Amino acid sequence: MEQLCxxxxxxMQLFGKRxxxxxxxxxxxxxxxxxxxxxxxxxxxxxxSERLKMLEQEGLVERKVYSEFPVRIEYxxxxxxxxxxxxxxxxxxxxxxxxxQEEVDETIANKE
Numbered sequence: 001m002e003q004l005c006x007x008x009x010x011x012m013q014l015f016g017k018r019x020x021x022x023x024x025x026x027x028x029x030x031x032x033x034x035x036x037x038x039x040x041x042x043x044x045x046x047x048x049s050e051r052l053k054m055l056e057q058e059g060l061v062e063r064k065v066y067s068e069f070p071v072r073i074e075y076x077x078x079x080x081x082x083x084x085x086x087x088x089x090x091x092x093x094x095x096x097x098x099x100x101q102e103e104v105d106e107t108i109a110n111k112e
Contacts, residue, residue, distance in 0.1 A: 014058060019043050019051050024081060025088055027061065031076035055081070 015021055019041065026037050038048055052075060055061035060081035066072040077084075 017051070017054070019047065020055070021088065021091070023048070023051055023055065024060065024077070024084060025092075027075060027077045027081070028085055028088065031064065031074040033072070033074055037075065060084070 022041055023037060026032060026040050032040075034045075034048070034052070037052075038045055041048070043051075052061060052063070056063055059078055062076050062078050064074045064076060066074070
């Protein structure tokens with residue numbers, strides 16, 4: 001059996017964390033404020049904050065602070081994060097082709 005590449009394993013662990021892919025997807029087109037990301041996803045503020053900090057530490061997201069009053073903070077993909085766009089778009093296309101509406105409905109029902 002072929003040994004798993006440590007880099008690939010790290011990447012899969014990172015993207016396997018809940019909400020990471022959707023947060024990155026939200027940031028693909030432009031910078032967003034925390035409240036905009038939070039409004040777009042059904043995620044708690046605490047967990048979103050944790051994930052954004054982790055994505056910053058991994059070098060995928062940059063936190064930009066604007067010295068205005070009140071202070072404005074936006075999150076934007078770094079070059080490393082933006083390089084994921086083709087992969088994220090491919091996953092989106094795959095899901096549109098292979099995930100049925102019944103599977104989506106079942107997932108929603110199981111959350112309730």
